[in-house]
Amino acid sequence: xxxxxxxxxxKNLSISFFTPSxxxxxxxxxxxxxxxxxxxxxxxxxxxxxxxxxxxxxGLISDPGKIVNGSIMFNxxxxxxxxxxxxxKIRGKEVSIIFQDPMSSLNPVFTIxxxxxxxxxxHTKLSNEEIKKRSIELLELVxxxxxxxxxxxxxxxxxxxxxxxxxxxxxxxxxxxxxxxDEATTAxxxxxxxxxxxxxxxxxxxxxxxxxxxxxxxGVVASMCEKLAVMYAGRIVEFGTVxxxxxxxxxxxxxxxxxxxxxxxxxxxxRLIPIEGTPVDLLYPPEGCPFAPRCEKTMKICLTQMPGYxxxxxxxxxACWLLDKEKFEGEKGE
Amino acid sequence: MFQYIIKRLGYTLLTIVIxxxxxxxxxxxVPGGPFLSEKSPSPAVLEAMNEKYGLDKPLGVQYKxxxxxxxxxxxxxxxxxxxxxxxxxxxEKFPVSAKVGGVAVGIAIxxxxxxxxxxxxxxxxxxxxxxxxxxxxxxxxxxFVVATSLMIIFGVKLRLLPTFGLSSPLxxxxxxxxxxxxxxxxxxxxxxxxxxxVLGQDYIRTARAKGVSEFTMLFKHALRNAILPIIxxxxxxxxxxxxxxxxxxxxxxxxxxxxxxxxxxxxxxxPLIMGTTIFLAAFLVLMNVLxxxxxxxxxxxxxxx
Amino acid sequence: xxxxxxxxxxxxxxxxAEDFLPADASEKKELVVMRESVSYWKDGFTRLLKKKLAxxxxxxxVFVLFFAFVFPSFxxxxxxxxxxxxxxxxxxxxxxxxxxxxxxGESVAPHYLGTDSxxxxxxxxxxxxxxxxxxxxxxxSFIILIIGSVYGAISGYFGGRTDMIMMRIVDIxxxxxxxxxxxxxxxxxxxxxxxLFEKNEFLSKLGVIGPGLIAIFITFSLLYWVGMxxxxxxxxxxxKEQEFVTAARALGASSSRIITKHLLPNCIGTIIVTxxxxxxxxxxxxxxxxxxxxxxxxxxxxxxSLAADAISGITSYxxxxxxxxxxxxxxxxxxNLLGDGLRDVxxxxxxx
Numbered sequence: 001x002x003x004x005x006x007x008x009x010x011k012n013l014s015i016s017f018f019t020p021s022x023x024x025x026x027x028x029x030x031x032x033x034x035x036x037x038x039x040x041x042x043x044x045x046x047x048x049x050x051x052x053x054x055x056x057x058x059g060l061i062s063d064p065g066k067i068v069n070g071s072i073m074f075n076x077x078x079x080x081x082x083x084x085x086x087x088x089k090i091r092g093k094e095v096s097i098i099f100q101d102p103m104s105s106l107n108p109v110f111t112i113x114x115x116x117x118x119x120x121x122x123h124t125k126l127s128n129e130e131i132k133k134r135s136i137e138l139l140e141l142v143x144x145x146x147x148x149x150x151x152x153x154x155x156x157x158x159x160x161x162x163x164x165x166x167x168x169x170x171x172x173x174x175x176x177x178x179x180x181x182d183e184a185t186t187a188x189x190x191x192x193x194x195x196x197x198x199x200x201x202x203x204x205x206x207x208x209x210x211x212x213x214x215x216x217x218x219g220v221v222a223s224m225c226e227k228l229a230v231m232y233a234g235r236i237v238e239f240g241t242v243x244x245x246x247x248x249x250x251x252x253x254x255x256x257x258x259x260x261x262x263x264x265x266x267x268x269x270x271r272l273i274p275i276e277g278t279p280v281d282l283l284y285p286p287e288g289c290p291f292a293p294r295c296e297k298t299m300k301i302c303l304t305q306m307p308g309y310x311x312x313x314x315x316x317x318x319a320c321w322l323l324d325k326e327k328f329e330g331e332k333g334e
Numbered sequence: 335m336f337q338y339i340i341k342r343l344g345y346t347l348l349t350i351v352i353x354x355x356x357x358x359x360x361x362x363x364v365p366g367g368p369f370l371s372e373k374s375p376s377p378a379v380l381e382a383m384n385e386k387y388g389l390d391k392p393l394g395v396q397y398k399x400x401x402x403x404x405x406x407x408x409x410x411x412x413x414x415x416x417x418x419x420x421x422x423x424x425x426e427k428f429p430v431s432a433k434v435g436g437v438a439v440g441i442a443i444x445x446x447x448x449x450x451x452x453x454x455x456x457x458x459x460x461x462x463x464x465x466x467x468x469x470x471x472x473x474x475x476x477x478f479v480v481a482t483s484l485m486i487i488f489g490v491k492l493r494l495l496p497t498f499g500l501s502s503p504l505x506x507x508x509x510x511x512x513x514x515x516x517x518x519x520x521x522x523x524x525x526x527x528x529x530x531x532v533l534g535q536d537y538i539r540t541a542r543a544k545g546v547s548e549f550t551m552l553f554k555h556a557l558r559n560a561i562l563p564i565i566x567x568x569x570x571x572x573x574x575x576x577x578x579x580x581x582x583x584x585x586x587x588x589x590x591x592x593x594x595x596x597x598x599x600x601x602x603x604x605p606l607i608m609g610t611t612i613f614l615a616a617f618l619v620l621m622n623v624l625x626x627x628x629x630x631x632x633x634x635x636x637x638x639x
Numbered sequence: 640x641x642x643x644x645x646x647x648x649x650x651x652x653x654x655x656a657e658d659f660l661p662a663d664a665s666e667k668k669e670l671v672v673m674r675e676s677v678s679y680w681k682d683g684f685t686r687l688l689k690k691k692l693a694x695x696x697x698x699x700x701v702f703v704l705f706f707a708f709v710f711p712s713f714x715x716x717x718x719x720x721x722x723x724x725x726x727x728x729x730x731x732x733x734x735x736x737x738x739x740x741x742x743x744g745e746s747v748a749p750h751y752l753g754t755d756s757x758x759x760x761x762x763x764x765x766x767x768x769x770x771x772x773x774x775x776x777x778x779x780s781f782i783i784l785i786i787g788s789v790y791g792a793i794s795g796y797f798g799g800r801t802d803m804i805m806m807r808i809v810d811i812x813x814x815x816x817x818x819x820x821x822x823x824x825x826x827x828x829x830x831x832x833x834x835l836f837e838k839n840e841f842l843s844k845l846g847v848i849g850p851g852l853i854a855i856f857i858t859f860s861l862l863y864w865v866g867m868x869x870x871x872x873x874x875x876x877x878x879k880e881q882e883f884v885t886a887a888r889a890l891g892a893s894s895s896r897i898i899t900k901h902l903l904p905n906c907i908g909t910i911i912v913t914x915x916x917x918x919x920x921x922x923x924x925x926x927x928x929x930x931x932x933x934x935x936x937x938x939x940x941x942x943x944s945l946a947a948d949a950i951s952g953i954t955s956y957x958x959x960x961x962x963x964x965x966x967x968x969x970x971x972x973x974x975n976l977l978g979d980g981l982r983d984v985x986x987x988x989x990x991x
Contacts, residue, residue, distance in 0.1 A: 345814075614819055
């Protein structure tokens with residue numbers, strides 16, 4: 001059914017941070033895969049493990065974090081088994097990342113040009129002149145006017161949006177197979193956000209890469225992504241195509257997220273419904289479904305047992321006992 | 335930038351004038367003039383001496399005269415060292431202090447910064463704890479204790495190094511080490527926390543994400559940023575080395591300006607006390623300005639302002 | 640694709656109908672494990688108790704306080720007492736006279752650290768020296784604390800022109816090389832103070848402390864408050880933007896009330912930390928001055944002057960130097976470590 005090549009395959013990934021107060025299970029038994037050229041959105045609240053799980057694709061989990069279980073296959077590399085040296089060859093070349101805060105993600109003491117060139121110097125055999133030429137091309141590519149002048153400027157001379165463009169130029173310098181955008185537009189003004197998103201989509205088609213969009217903004221995801229993973233408390237609670245998630249929602253948490261986005265054409269009296277309560281403390285993960293304390297439809301079983309996944313189609317699955325209840329009642333009814 | 339430098343230098347001048355004024359009035363308001371402590375000179379002699387040094391004139395006139403001379407760089411004549419001008423004494427003694435101090439500053443910078451960086455990179459490990467133990471000792475142990483300990487160990491017990499005067503390069507080791515110990519320790523601690531701070535920054539994560547090697551990340555991306563705050567310490571460092579020289583020159587019998595300053599106080603050589611104070615203060619204040627300007631030059635974030 | 644699927648739920652025959660009954664609110668509530676919420680101070684102190692280094696330092700400080708303020712009352716010798724014939728004794732050594740007394744059945748207190756060249760017991764001199772050093776550190780820091788926090792709070796609270804002028808003054812004092820001015824002030828203040836004490840009935844009582852010490856307090860409080868003032872100003876400027884201050888103002892609280900009741904109490908963490916770190920630096924400076932012979936006046940000992948006295952006999956009486964040196968290093972180290980610990984706990988932002 002799908003002839004595209006498998007680019008990323010994460011299986012049963014668990015990542016913990018070993019802090020002085022105990023083990024924080026940031027990512028719990030997460031599995032998903034991506035094909036070449038796909039755009040996957042990962043949605044969740046802060047602390048849901050969405051960033052940590054994607055940093056692990058680059059081997060960027062550092063002390064006191066540790067992959068405790070699972071495997072990550074990316075572009076035929078077994079990331080979880082690779083040494084730091086081997087990982088360095090992949091980072092920035094085959095997979096790149098754009099971080100949330102463009103203000104602090106660029107090194108203040110080097111020029112923008114220098115920071116872009118550095119990636120090319122590391123991963124290509126181009127001469128210094130070619131590198132400079134290419135860097136300027138990249139700045140132009142991400143929509144900067146006067147790229148030659150920009151090349152020798154420092155980050156503090158750039159606005160937020162400009163810095164994020166510079167980050168994108170840096171990330172795309174080696175035409176990676178995959179780009180991870182970690183809340184890449186969250187810190188920007190709304191109009192700039194749209195520009196940056198547009199730029200990413202445009203460049204994706206030009207270079208032919210895959211993108212993982214990490215965000216808590218469902219609006220961003222809807223416009224850009226093909227597939228969505230909804231994460232809660234270190235787990236994927238629902239996975240599916242954008243249509244599945246938006247129009248055939250199966251998990252109560254996803255439903256809660258959808259209810260809390262404002263709609264332009266809403267009835268005058270329709271109110272936004274927030275999700276009550278606070279996320280679980282991952283130092284003390286519950287035995288049952290982590291969403292149970294906040295869920296409107298909690299059942300006895302939710303309190304004691306972790307739900308497994310129910311498949312609604314090959315690409316749409318969700319972990320919720322309600323789905324099992326339906327199935328159970330269906331069987332009993334027969 | 336140019337404007338900034340002019341402004342800073344203006345303030346510096348103001349500070350020096352204020353210090354000179356304070357110094358002048360403090361010295362002259364002290365009851366019992368400089369000649370009182372001498373073995374009861376006859377009133378006639380006293381008067382003659384007062385006249386000679388202009389001490390019989392009203393204070394305002396004395397102040398005016400002093401400041402006018404000061405503006406021409408003339409610090410007056412020593413009372414106790416007959417016939418020698420304060421300028422002369424400073425010109426003779428200051429280079430000696432500057433040499434020892436320079437070596438100390440060198441030691442402090444070239445040992446302190448690597449110590450801090452290494453400690454930060456080995457955070458929580460044995461090396462870190464060891465280095466931090468040394469530097470904690472360094473900031474807790476007063477200079478005179480360091481000086482005398484070094485003297486006892488290397489000079490008296492082991493007889494490895496000379497402890498008296500400055501006649502050979504070997505003679506510099508103990509005094510310079512003493513002077514360097516505190517600032518070296520302070521810098522190591524400063525560098526450690528600065529380095530740790532930088533290592534937690536987002537741009538270090540960006541560098542890692544680019545595929546930069548551990549070595550490049552540390553020595554190029556982190557060090558450049560971590561060292562910036564250290565530059566601001568260079569001013570206080572000089573001040574410390576300078577005041578430290580008061581003790582060190584006394585203990586190691588070095589004929590420098592620090593020792594001279596202290597003996598001028600015990601001798602109540604007022605013009606010399608005033609002259610040295612003003613000279614040293616002006617030197618420190620100027621150095622501070624230079625360090626500040628240097629900092630602005632090094633940090634690109636401030637460059638265009 | 641089937642084999643690619645993730646772990647699914649157990650087959651339905653393992654499940655029972657009761658499992659799917661709705662859970663009630665109390666059951667849901669029980670699931671929420673919350674970390675115990677504790678107050679700022681309680682949390683701080685429990686964390687401080689866990690800091691072994693800081694607690695060890697505190698224990699040392701308590702011991703040194705006893706050593707300096709309590710032990711001397713029980714000690715058989717006085718610090719200025721010169722015992723004839725007992726000059727330059729080594730630790731636990733007795734003079735001929737004392738030996739004779741012991742032989743005659745009398746008990747003579749040993750000189751734990753020997754005596755100095757004037758026949759004064761070294762141990763009690765070190766205790767008194769410690770007392771002086773601690774007094775200087777504590778009192779000077781207290782004065783600095785008062786001046787600095789009030790000045791800083793006023794400057795930060797009023798802002799604008801007031802702030803600009805007040806901070807200019809601070810800047811100028813800040814650039815003045817402190818040690819030079821302190822030395823200058825020490826030299827010049829000693830004489831007038833001596834005269835003042837001799838003339839004034841009331842002040843003559845203060846004269847017991849000695850003009851040297853008073854001069855130290857005056858000079859320290861004239862110069863060293865600027866650091867504290869800067870820190871407090873920064874804090875106040877931050878806090879005054881917060882809503883509770885606006886609320887207090889809206890309710891008609893006067894400026895002085897806002898400063899004393901709302902702003903300063905919120906800076907207390909910073910104030911404690913800065914003061915704790917101020918103490919060792921004051922002790923440091925005092926010992927430095929006394930070492931140079933510019934501090935306390937004889938016969939009163941200070942750790943610095945004791946060390947200076949010991950220099951002349953350094954080859955034969957090394958321990959005379961080591962004893963005060965060790966005590967002063969311990970004091971400074973202990974206060975620094977305690978200050979570091981307090982800062983980690985109460986004021987992590989201040990960490991630089």
